[in-house]
Amino acid sequence: MTSTDAHGPRTPAATAPAPDATTGTPEPGTAAEGVLRGTPVVPGVAVGPVVRPAPRPALPQVPADGGAGVVPEDERDAELERARAAAEALAQRLSARAGTAEGDAAAVLRATAQLAADRGLLGEVRKRTRTGATADVAVTGAAEKFAQMFAAMGGLMADRVTDLHDVRDRVVAALTGQAEPGVPVPEAASVLVAEDLAPADTADLDPARVVALVTRGGGPTSHTAIIARQLGIPCVVATAGAEELRVGEVVLVDGTTGAVERDPDAAAARSRVAADRAAREAAAGWRGPGRLADGTAVAVLANVADGAAARVAAEGPAEGVGLFRTELCFLGTAVEPDVEAQAAVYAEVLRPFAERARAAGGAGDPTPAGGAGDRSDVKVVLRTLDAGSDKPIAYATPEHEENPALGVRGLRVVRRDAGLLDRQLDAVALAAGRTGLRPWVMAPMVATEAEGREFAAAVRARGLVPGVMVEVPSVALLAARLLQHVDFLSIGTNDLTQYTMAADRLSSDLADLNDPWQPAVLALVAMTAVAGQRAGKPVGVCGEAAADPLLACVLVGLGVTSLSAAAAAVPAVGARLATVTLEQCRAAAAAAMAAEDPAAGRAAALAALS
Known part of the structure; x- marks a missing residue:
């Protein structure tokens, strides 16, 4: 089935029929046959094949001693400079993207750029390289230390763990010659599915190519949800079973009810997307x-x-x-x-x-x-x-x-x-x-x-x-x-x-x-x-x-x-x-x-x- 573009502002007035008011919609996290359910955060209907972000880079093992003594003493300053330069380059790239973005997208990119240049994080990297750790091991170990600290704080600071891991992965990829992780640019209008999405992944998505977002993690106020609202594309988060969706399989996403339908009936899907498009055009x-x-x-x-x-x-x-x-x-x-x-x-x-x-x-x-x-x-x-x-x-x-x-x-x-x-x-x-x-x-x-x-x-x-x-x-x-x-x-x-x-x-x-x-x-x-x-x-x-x-x-x-x-x-x-x-x-x-x-x-x- 050819995927159908369903992006932009929309209203649920002409989407799927209302669920029965006496039985309600199943709770997020439950699934009927062929249907996954999550928390809806941006209304609308879209259909397309599943795409997933590029895999995260392979991370080095951090020994119990933090990698001390691996790098000769006369080469440690150079190793620190490699780590610093990679982090600075990432911060500059994110800041440049923030300069061309608007609103919430620009804000989350600036915040991630600030994290990449964080003095406390770089200070921990410096401490580890001076004891002889390689740049990639130092960055990985420093990020994990701060991630544990943020997670222990709980509340909104815990959300910074996703951002911190994204910064870590991008810096390590640069240091080790691996491809920088990120969202692919699909040829056809597609549904992006992930465990969760970092700000750098979502802030400049093309809504003509990525027509809906589905995540296994996240919540109604996560970065994924905020950017999806700005883009006006259907979004369902906290979707149990999202990890089972295969790349290339067609799904229909209903951002009003939180349903993600696997292998939907082609005619019914076209009808629902067309109705949503009509409602979107009326809203526009x-x-x-x-x-x-x-x-x-x-x-x-x-x-x-x-x-x-x-x-x-x-x-x-x-x-x-x-x-x-x-x-x-x-x-x-x-x-x-x-x-x-x-x-x-x-x-x-x-x-x-x-x-x-x-x-x-x-x-x-x-x-x-x-x-x-x-x-x-x-x-x-x-x-x-x-x-x-x-x-x-x-x-x-x-x-x-x-x-x-x-x-x-x-x-x-x-x-x-x-x-x-x-x-x-x-x-x-x-x-x-x-x-x-x-x-x-x-x-x-x-x-x-x-x-x-x-x-x-x-x-x-x-x-x-x-x-x-x-x-x-x-x-x-x-x-x-x-x-x-x-x-x-x-x-x-x-x-x-x-x-x-x-x-x-x-x-x-x-x-x-x-x-x-x-x-x-x-x-x-x-x-x-x-x-x-x-x-x-x-x-x-x-x-x-x-x-x-x-x-x-x-x-x-x-x-x-x-x-x-x-x-x-x-x-x-x-x-x-x-x-x-x-x-x-x-x-x-x-x-x-x-x-x-x-x-x-x-x-x-x-x-x-x-």
């Missing part, structure tokens, strides 16, 4: 603004990481920015940029929307009172530094924490240096003055009412609009009290799910727990949204859950007033919302919350909406 024509079929307004916004991503978003149908991740601008920065330098970075993100506002004759100053500002075409929501955990910044976070996901991250960095926040807010205010657009500013990892009150005062003192993120369950429980101090709330479903379910969001073993469709997570979203309605203030969702068109309908049914997703996902979300009424969304939300588990929740929501 969506231009906003966000509205339900009954006219109810729901702002659909974009998540951005830098000025380039903001320019792309401003040219599309997104009504503004729901999440500007400022920390991603400074991941590779050793010294804190001064106020002037930070202001220049923030202005790059504000300027495209300020220009759009002026072109439309807008004031560029959305007012949140009563939720009116939540509909502004020039709304830009900036998140202060979410440094720490899997996004360490040299000047903002401690070097070593036993559990960084529960440690000094986000707003908590002010406990160590209150000036960090003051200088960032000064820079934001300076950028606002220069561009003529007043951003909304929110703090990550808020946990108490006092933190929200103090942050709001600091933001208002600079003439900006204050809000906080709902990532910690305590804030959802106290949402009404927080809204006495701030003008809006934004729900970060990635961390809210992780902390609610006590499940590492990057663990493939816990992917079924770490799912935003968990009824407990939906209950906290509903609680927060109700508090916003009573206070007359907007409550948005800026986590990855907002990129799922089906879940977007459920979130609106729970009372959420805006949704923010990767720019590539915006048309699919907006188009899907346009097909349903508020009454249908509320029915889908009630059905999902009443379900026993995420799989049953998806099935029940699909049934309610159809």
Whole structure:
């Protein structure tokens, strides 16, 4: 059967028939005859032959003594230089690729380049080569030491193990003359299957050739999932049995239900892919603004990481920015940029929307009172530094924490240096003055009412609009009290799910727990949204859950007033919302919350909406 291209933004409105709401979809990790099941993270349908990444290079054995004494003393400096040069060359290649990528793809490539050039890792390599280890043995041993350290830290730091092993493999390949590992460029549209995928594997995939991703490992917020959302290709992670898929065998991937069908019926597969393509084409024509079929307004916004991503978003149908991740601008920065330098970075993100506002004759100053500002075409929501955990910044976070996901991250960095926040807010205010657009500013990892009150005062003192993120369950429980101090709330479903379910969001073993469709997570979203309605203030969702068109309908049914997703996902979300009424969304939300588990929740929501 000829494989069929099925890439790009899409909506599940015209994909496979909804599963039976009474029986639900089998849990991720189970399999019917010829069907593997995993956790769906990007909706859509695609079919094609299986391809796999090139094999990892053969690694040298690291002796118990670390390889000491193998290299003569007068040759050890040269061996160290070989290792250093290979790591530097890799960092430069990854940085160059980051320079031509956009948004999340650029961010993950920069982070991996930073890891390749990490001084601590190179210091460990230096120590080993000076005792006489060969360059490849030193790199392998040093990487394993750091991998064990990251794994022991748990939480989001454990995700760095995949990245670290990828850096190790690429450096060792260069040192030993082996082919650098990576993803092949298939001749026909194909389905990429792997245990897991490193950022360097996924960041610049060609969606015309790789039309779906299936992994045995990973989770809903893994790098694989994030890049798949940006590319708009169906993706299923934590798929039990994925290792059994043979290169060349044809599979059909349903990113809405999490099903991976082996050897599907050719005619049925063509029909489902064609229906998905029709839905995608309909979504591609969506231009906003966000509205339900009954006219109810729901702002659909974009998540951005830098000025380039903001320019792309401003040219599309997104009504503004729901999440500007400022920390991603400074991941590779050793010294804190001064106020002037930070202001220049923030202005790059504000300027495209300020220009759009002026072109439309807008004031560029959305007012949140009563939720009116939540509909502004020039709304830009900036998140202060979410440094720490899997996004360490040299000047903002401690070097070593036993559990960084529960440690000094986000707003908590002010406990160590209150000036960090003051200088960032000064820079934001300076950028606002220069561009003529007043951003909304929110703090990550808020946990108490006092933190929200103090942050709001600091933001208002600079003439900006204050809000906080709902990532910690305590804030959802106290949402009404927080809204006495701030003008809006934004729900970060990635961390809210992780902390609610006590499940590492990057663990493939816990992917079924770490799912935003968990009824407990939906209950906290509903609680927060109700508090916003009573206070007359907007409550948005800026986590990855907002990129799922089906879940977007459920979130609106729970009372959420805006949704923010990767720019590539915006048309699919907006188009899907346009097909349903508020009454249908509320029915889908009630059905999902009443379900026993995420799989049953998806099935029940699909049934309610159809």
